[in-house]
Amino acid sequence: MEKTTKGKAFKIIRNLERCYGCRTCELACSFHHKGVFAPELSSIRITKSNRTGIIRWHMDSSCDLCVEEDQPLCAKYCSYGALQVGGES
Numbered sequence: 001m002e003k004t005t006k007g008k009a010f011k012i013i014r015n016l017e018r019c020y021g022c023r024t025c026e027l028a029c030s031f032h033h034k035g036v037f038a039p040e041l042s043s044i045r046i047t048k049s050n051r052t053g054i055i056r057w058h059m060d061s062s063c064d065l066c067v068e069e070d071q072p073l074c075a076k077y078c079s080y081g082a083l084q085v086g087g088e089s
């Protein structure tokens with residue numbers, strides 16, 4: 001997906017196989033929006049089935065492209081490389 005942050009265009013590269021379901025991206029996103037760590041306020045939601053271990057991602061329309069941040073925070077704080085910033089222009 002294409003993202004624009006502080007006037008720069010980014011592409012967020014998603015690699016679901018690297019995702020551990022830690023949900024740090026949700027905390028980073030809610031901090032961007034509201035300055036608090038509250039997953040329910042995040043644009044990106046991660047669910048992991050306790051039974052199957054299957055992880056699903058959902059990003060809703062409240063994603064504002066991380067305006068005023070140096071880079072998309074969900075990718076910045078994904079320690080596993082499941083979300084990465086690429087293609088800056």
Ligand code: SF4
Pocket residue numbers: 018019020021022023024025026046077078079080081082083
């Ligand atoms: S921070 Fe990265 S590894 Fe953790 S749930 Fe989000 S995408 Fe997955």
Ligand code: SF4
Pocket residue numbers: 003028029030032042043044059062063064065066072073074075
């Ligand atoms: S780009 Fe920013 S606003 Fe969009 S999901 Fe990631 S952290 Fe949230």
